[in-house]
Amino acid sequence: MLTIEEFGRRLRAREISSAQTTEECLERIDADNPRLNAFIRVTADEARRQAHDADQEIAAGHDRGPLHGVPISIKDLLDVRGMPTTAASRVRDGHLASRDATSIAHLRQAGAVFVGKTNLHEFAFGTTNEDSAFGPARNPHDLSRSPGGSSGGSGASVAAGMALATIGTDTGGSIRIPAAACGIVGLKPSFGDVSTDGVVPLSRTLDHVGPLTQTVADASLVYHALLGDAHAMPPAPLPLHAVRLAIPRNYFLDVLDDEVRARFDEAVTRLCDEGAHVDEIDIHHAADIAPVYLHIVLADAAAYHAATLESMPERYTPNVRIRLEMGRYVLAEDYVRALAGREVLRREVDAALAQHDALILPTLPIPAPAIGASTVLVGSKTEPVRNVMLRLTQPFNVTGHPAISIPSGRTSAGMPCALQLVGCRNQTDALLKVALACEPHITPEPVPRSGKVGG
Amino acid sequence: MTIDVWLTAAVADAERRGLPELKALLETLARATSALRAADFNERADVPRPGKRLEARG
Numbered sequence: 034m035l036t037i038e039e040f041g042r043r044l045r046a047r048e049i050s051s052a053q054t055t056e057e058c059l060e061r062i063d064a065d066n067p068r069l070n071a072f073i074r075v076t077a078d079e080a081r082r083q084a085h086d087a088d089q090e091i092a093a094g095h096d097r098g099p100l101h102g103v104p105i106s107i108k109d110l111l112d113v114r115g116m117p118t119t120a121a122s123r124v125r126d127g128h129l130a131s132r133d134a135t136s137i138a139h140l141r142q143a144g145a146v147f148v149g150k151t152n153l154h155e156f157a158f159g160t161t162n163e164d165s166a167f168g169p170a171r172n173p174h175d176l177s178r179s180p181g182g183s184s185g186g187s188g189a190s191v192a193a194g195m196a197l198a199t200i201g202t203d204t205g206g207s208i209r210i211p212a213a214a215c216g217i218v219g220l221k222p223s224f225g226d227v228s229t230d231g232v233v234p235l236s237r238t239l240d241h242v243g244p245l246t247q248t249v250a251d252a253s254l255v256y257h258a259l260l261g262d263a264h265a266m267p268p269a270p271l272p273l274h275a276v277r278l279a280i281p282r283n284y285f286l287d288v289l290d291d292e293v294r295a296r297f298d299e300a301v302t303r304l305c306d307e308g309a310h311v312d313e314i315d316i317h318h319a320a321d322i323a324p325v326y327l328h329i330v331l332a333d334a335a336a337y338h339a340a341t342l343e344s345m346p347e348r349y350t351p352n353v354r355i356r357l358e359m360g361r362y363v364l365a366e367d368y369v370r371a372l373a374g375r376e377v378l379r380r381e382v383d384a385a386l387a388q389h390d391a392l393i394l395p396t397l398p399i400p401a402p403a404i405g406a407s408t409v410l411v412g413s414k415t416e417p418v419r420n421v422m423l424r425l426t427q428p429f430n431v432t433g434h435p436a437i438s439i440p441s442g443r444t445s446a447g448m449p450c451a452l453q454l455v456g457c458r459n460q461t462d463a464l465l466k467v468a469l470a471c472e473p474h475i476t477p478e479p480v481p482r483s484g485k486v487g488g
Numbered sequence: 489m490t491i492d493v494w495l496t497a498a499v500a501d502a503e504r505r506g507l508p509e510l511k512a513l514l515e516t517l518a519r520a521t522s523a524l525r526a527a528d529f530n531e532r533a534d535v536p537r538p539g540k541r542l543e544a545r546g
Contacts, residue, residue, distance in 0.1 A: 321523070362517065373531070
């Protein structure tokens, strides 16, 4: 399937056009969206106009950079001017964005083509995409399974070839979880890198905006465009023999599906065999991550939703409504304890990274769960689906460190597995250099896509 | 407020508001709050932080 890099090469060689590639994405949406439910809104006419303009500008020598003419989908949590931002909720009925979110304005300036707005877990408050006013999105690799969430429609749209990239948000793992579940790359930049202006919040201290793409290089291109740096090329990878990785053992490897663990171990072995230096470490206070995260996200979300929980409770999906109500009972003293815990955890992860370029750990402890499952068997223990899906991603929302999920193979049932690399705070580019070096050894073979865009 | 007192009051309030299904979630939250309060990073008014104690001795 066509990457952004390959699209750019062929576009500038006049082998393909933006109009042609955009049309192929729209055809894929027409064919597959009825079963995947990845899109809430398809903007075919606008996409064709943007693609036509991109082709004309490039022909006239006005090249806006690597995203010029690239068909991209956008999670329906970010404002795009002239369109509703539904957040997959009836609470937002009647909304119309008067301007672009800052990150979307940067993409527009970079010449991206917007093919539509993607489905999500209502208000981004869930990991499966099941609770949506528009119905669940489905995993392109197995329609009976979740594509992950909350950016589930986004992940499905790229994995199925409906777009070359997508924009998601990540408050506890909502970029990395669907990337892992769908077999693509997902980048949560360092906290504060990408503007959240014009994004419906879940927690203003945990929310991140970032790309889901097919490759690390593509993630780098979209990340820089989101920052407003439309002409930035991917950084040079670190030499693999200079890469120092650390596996955090305690907590992080305690609850893992056997096949996910096997794919992780195999990827680490390949990296070691090719010259990367890998240590094992412990991160103190890791067991405190879940209660710290829960008290922050619940209280922050409750503050945003309190008025509409009172005035229009029937417009929320039942599961999301009741979880938001839970947040209204968090005591101030416990919220303050959680904020103190966050500072401790941030320092612990900083310390773990002091002698290493990145942490390396699985992204999702399990393959994508079945739609409708509330619990899952992991080894011999039954675990709540939501808790286990958040387990390995939420730590780095709490601490703000940048993290990237990369496909690491498949289970015997053909479902994608993934691992994540976690870099130093405020050093997303340094993490990308590590990820570019490691990617060929983490991903043994591309996860097959159902899409055929670009032939 | 102790967690037991908080949980009793929260469940009663949820039932008064017509949200009895909140009870199970509040019990989950109570367990998480217990873990949060038990974490060793919490400060107490009657116990100086180790670093402060060392400074005082030095």
